[in-house]
Amino acid sequence: MSTPIRIVRSRIVVLPARDVDTDQIIPARFLTTTERDGFGGALFADWRFDAAGQPRPEFALNRPAAQGAQILVAGPNFGCGSSREHAAWALRDFGFRAVVSSSFADIFRSNALKNGLLPVQVDAPILDWLNANPGVEVTIDLEARELGLPDGSSVVFPIEPFARYRLLHGIDELDFLLARSGAIEAFERSRVE
Amino acid sequence: MSPRSLFEKIWHAHEVVPETADTPAVLYIDLHLIHEVTTPQAFAGLDARGLRVRRPARTLGTLDHSTPTAPSRSLAGIPVRDSQAAAQVAALERNARAHGIELLDLGDPRRGIVHVIGPELGRTQPGMTIVCGDSHTSTHGAFGTLAFGIGTTEVGHVLATQCLLQRKPRSLAVTVNGRLGNGVAAKDLVLAMIGRLGVDGGAGQVIEYRGEAIGALSMEERMTICNMSIEAGARAGMIAPDETTYAYLEGRRGAPAGEAWTRAVARWRGLASDTGAAFHGEVTLDTATVEPMISYGTNPGMVVPVGGSIPERGDAAFLQALAYMGFGPGEPMAGKRVDMVFVGSCTNSRLSDLRAAAEVLRHRKVARGVRMLVVPGSQQVKRDAEQEGLHEIFTAAGAEWRESGCSMCIGMNGDIAAPGQYVVSTSNRNFEGRQGQGVRTLLAAPATAAAAAITGRVTDPRELTA
Numbered sequence: 297m298s299t300p301i302r303i304v305r306s307r308i309v310v311l312p313a314r315d316v317d318t319d320q321i322i323p324a325r326f327l328t329t330t331e332r333d334g335f336g337g338a339l340f341a342d343w344r345f346d347a348a349g350q351p352r353p354e355f356a357l358n359r360p361a362a363q364g365a366q367i368l369v370a371g372p373n374f375g376c377g378s379s380r381e382h383a384a385w386a387l388r389d390f391g392f393r394a395v396v397s398s399s400f401a402d403i404f405r406s407n408a409l410k411n412g413l414l415p416v417q418v419d420a421p422i423l424d425w426l427n428a429n430p431g432v433e434v435t436i437d438l439e440a441r442e443l444g445l446p447d448g449s450s451v452v453f454p455i456e457p458f459a460r461y462r463l464l465h466g467i468d469e470l471d472f473l474l475a476r477s478g479a480i481e482a483f484e485r486s487r488v489e
Numbered sequence: 490m491s492p493r494s495l496f497e498k499i500w501h502a503h504e505v506v507p508e509t510a511d512t513p514a515v516l517y518i519d520l521h522l523i524h525e526v527t528t529p530q531a532f533a534g535l536d537a538r539g540l541r542v543r544r545p546a547r548t549l550g551t552l553d554h555s556t557p558t559a560p561s562r563s564l565a566g567i568p569v570r571d572s573q574a575a576a577q578v579a580a581l582e583r584n585a586r587a588h589g590i591e592l593l594d595l596g597d598p599r600r601g602i603v604h605v606i607g608p609e610l611g612r613t614q615p616g617m618t619i620v621c622g623d624s625h626t627s628t629h630g631a632f633g634t635l636a637f638g639i640g641t642t643e644v645g646h647v648l649a650t651q652c653l654l655q656r657k658p659r660s661l662a663v664t665v666n667g668r669l670g671n672g673v674a675a676k677d678l679v680l681a682m683i684g685r686l687g688v689d690g691g692a693g694q695v696i697e698y699r700g701e702a703i704g705a706l707s708m709e710e711r712m713t714i715c716n717m718s719i720e721a722g723a724r725a726g727m728i729a730p731d732e733t734t735y736a737y738l739e740g741r742r743g744a745p746a747g748e749a750w751t752r753a754v755a756r757w758r759g760l761a762s763d764t765g766a767a768f769h770g771e772v773t774l775d776t777a778t779v780e781p782m783i784s785y786g787t788n789p790g791m792v793v794p795v796g797g798s799i800p801e802r803g804d805a806a807f808l809q810a811l812a813y814m815g816f817g818p819g820e821p822m823a824g825k826r827v828d829m830v831f832v833g834s835c836t837n838s839r840l841s842d843l844r845a846a847a848e849v850l851r852h853r854k855v856a857r858g859v860r861m862l863v864v865p866g867s868q869q870v871k872r873d874a875e876q877e878g879l880h881e882i883f884t885a886a887g888a889e890w891r892e893s894g895c896s897m898c899i900g901m902n903g904d905i906a907a908p909g910q911y912v913v914s915t916s917n918r919n920f921e922g923r924q925g926q927g928v929r930t931l932l933a934a935p936a937t938a939a940a941a942a943i944t945g946r947v948t949d950p951r952e953l954t955a
Contacts, residue, residue: 314806315688315788319920324899328555328574330529342922347908371806373689376722376788377920379624380527381640402658402693402724403624407640456656458512469642470534473650476506476515480543480652483505483517 300466301412302438304393306366310430311356314371318404321375321383335382336389357390361431366393369426373397374415375404384411394436396443398423409459410469416443416453438464492763495729496660496695499635499760503618505652513654519617520547521647522603523590525581526554526901527622531645532584542588543651549612550585550592552578553602555901558864558891574901588648601867601893604628604835608712609869611741615730615757620647625835625917627718630727631711632734633760635695637725658724659769661694665702667776672951674845675710676837676915676934678702679717680782680792682774688790691723694769697762698728702776708737709839716836717917720789729761781949783822784919784932786810791919795937795949796823813921814929815909822947825931828910830861830888830942831924832935834898837915838866840873842935846915847879849939849950850886856945861888862904864896888942900924913941 326338343355351358368387374397375383384407387395394414405415416436418426422443426434435444438460442450462469493501500516508514528550535542542548555574578595585592593600599610604625607613615633620626622644629636639653646653663686669678683690696718698711706714711728718726735754738744745753780794787810793799799811801818811817816825832838832846843865855861863883865871871893874880880890896904898916900923906912908927915938916923919930933941936950943953 313809317788317918317920319918319923323922323926324901327526327901328571328577330533330577330580332530332533342926347926373692373722376688377624377719377918379622379638379640381530381622381642384640399689399692401689401722403638403640407642410640410642456513457510458654461511469654470538470646470649473515473646473652473654474540476652477650479505479515480517480650484651 298412298466298468301393301414301463304366304414304436305433306393307361307364307431307433308367308369308396308426309356309362309365310369310427312371312427315373315376316370317377318375318380318383319377322380322386327380327382332385333389335386336391339386339390356430364391366391367396367434367436368392368394369396369423371397372399374400375408376401379403381407381411384408384413388413396423396426409456409463412463414438414463418443418451418453422451492765492767494660494762494766494768495633495697495727495760496635497766499616499618500657502616503635508657513656515652516618516655517652518547518620518647520549520607520612520619522607522619522621522626523548523550523581523644524554524603524621524623525552525577527641528584528644529577529580530641531648532580534645535649540649542590542648545589547651548590548648549607550581550590551600551603551606552581552593552595553893554895554899556595556894557902558894558896558904560889560891598868601869602835602838602895604712604716605838605866605870608632608708608737609741609867611738611743614738614744614753615734616760620653624719625716627723627726628712628716628835630715630718630725631708632738633727633730633757635725635727638719659694661691661696661723661770661772662768663696663698663772663774664700665698665774665776666700667702668705669702669776669779672936672954673779673781674934674936675706675713677782678776678779679714680784680789680932681779683717683721683789684782684792685774686721686772688720688788689722691718691721694723696721696723696726697768698726699762703728704731707841708733709841712839713836717789720917730757781934781937781951783937783947784930785814785816785822787813787919787921789917789919789932792932793822795933795947798822823949825947826911827859827913827941827945827947829906829912830859830938831864831897831912831914831916832938833862833864833866833896834916835866835895836917837935838864838870840870842915843870843874843879846935846939847882849936849953850888850943851882853886853943855887855942859942859945861942862891862897863888864891865893867893897924913938913947
């Protein structure tokens with residue numbers, strides 16, 4: 297059982313680059329740990345900090361307006377590259393609870409949904425508008441599958457029905473699979489040569 | 490029954506529970522490959538709930554990502570780079586022991602990169618479903634398997650249940666007509682394909698590669714192609730098994746033997762896509778346009794022929810990538826400075842890759858000021874290469890002949906370049922910082938990498954081998 301998710305309401309941080317890969321989200325040198333926590337400090341490490349470890353003031357996540365924001369808006373094909381779940385853990389640990397983009401890489405989307413990080417897919421014109429309006433407040437309603445914009449309008453976003461149900465009710469996927477042990481056993485027996 | 494594709498046949502044969510509108514399919518996994526980096530949290534999750542690994546015999550572990558590759562007479566004795574990486578290695582050793590999983594440990598002569606050893610040991614077989622907490626699991630699709638990368642939470646699901654919850658992906662047929670030209674490698678073909686499809690062109694899809702050019706490839710070349718499917722964003726890449734596949738597998742330790750082999754081959758012959766099988770998308774490539782390729786940007790879709798020039802574009806993302814690389818639009822790639830050369834990775838570290846590099850390096854020297862690392866994909870590849878004397882060609886040329894591992898492909902073990910340096914690399918990703926902070930990666934085939942090492946410049950290998 298994990299914490300159910302229904303509404304995320306927050307200012308947005310905008311990172312318009314397309315094809316943001318998981319090596320940028322969390323560079324490989326931070327992957328030698330055996331823990332799931334503590335990756336937030338290394339999120340976008342090489343974009344956030346210079347060679348001396350000082351924050352780059354121009355980077356979106358370092359701007360004062362970004363502090364406390366829970367929704368990241370990013371360019372198309374967000375999370376491409378490696379399968380490292382550490383990318384989803386780092387975004388979550390930093391404080392993000394949703395990423396809005398016009399498309400997501402498959403493995404990243406799967407990893408995000410398993411960690412209470414909502415991948416919210418919108419059409420290009422909506423993404424362009426959000427990218428042009430950093431700092432506005434938007435509302436993600438998972439139950440209604442709606443992204444609410446500041447002018448009161450909203451757009452519906454697609455989300456895999458089982459993932460939505462699971463997140464709304466705090467259901468663990470492994471519990472669901474374990475409950476199918478009978479079917480798995482029957483399948484294994486049927487395949488023995 | 491309506492005609493079915495290779496992918497549909499494998500998918501259907503592994504559905505424990507078919508998908509519905511409300512729930513994904515429960516998909517059975519035949520082989521789960523594990524390594525030190527993406528498993529500790531999964532085992533911890535099992536332990537916290539008192540769960541056991543359901544099918545240890547369907548699980549095989551190796552150590553590759555953060556392990557040292559410095560030359561050594563006794564690999565088991567080399568210290569892992571730092572205490573945290575060492576703890577990660579120790580965690581997999583402990584977890585494998587506790588759950589009865591076979592682990593190819595540091596001193597094991599069969600150890601190597603996870604996507605090299607599966608096929609090498611005959612554990613990767615046609616018709617299987619194979620997963621691993623590593624995006625390049627698509628490599629195994631070369632054998633007509635459905636193989637894909639998963640996250641650590643899913644690693645835990647497979648450990649505990651031998652199953653995954655999955656929505657059925659769409660299918661994409663990529664047909665490659667013609668034959669590759671002299672001096673053109675499988676790596677060049679797949680780089681050209683990614684350039685054509687784009688880095689998200691395969692998203693949500695399983696690619697089946699087919700056509701004359703694919704049928705003519707060796708298993709090692711097919712692995713190079715399927716390996717980089719993920720760089721086009723695809724869920725998996727696969728090639729129907731044929732005589733080439735069976736000839737590779739026969740007699741390998743993990744492959745069936747005797748009558749079981751005969752039965753297995755008969756079964757595998759039925760896997761190929763039926764005539765008229767439908768795909769959600771189809772793309773055709775002609776080998777006539779494929780030449781030795783090289784990447785110029787910060788994703789694997791940014792590629793041109795070695796003899797070509799960087800495109801003239803002005804959009805912000807493109808210019809930002811070029812700024813990172815220190816290149817400008819319209820510049821020719823041939824002649825660009827090279828500081829380091831890496832031959833290795835799950836893309837290009839098998840015997841035929843090392844032969845291709847050695848052929849260019851024979852009787853030649855690595856240019857002054859250039860450092861070249863040759864990292865075999867497994868300890869078996871290392872022994873085979875040494876049997877042929879390839880290591881003597883590399884060391885005589887001034888290259889470093891190393892122990893197996895992922896090495897500079899991901900740079901987790903300390904094998905990295907210095908900020909600002911240019912690395913011609915046979916690996917699969919040229920993302921910013923992939924081979925060290927500020928390092929600029931140029932992806933290429935082994936022969937092109939070797940040519941760059943000799944001249945210290947980006948060079949068409951055909952100029953040196955003609």
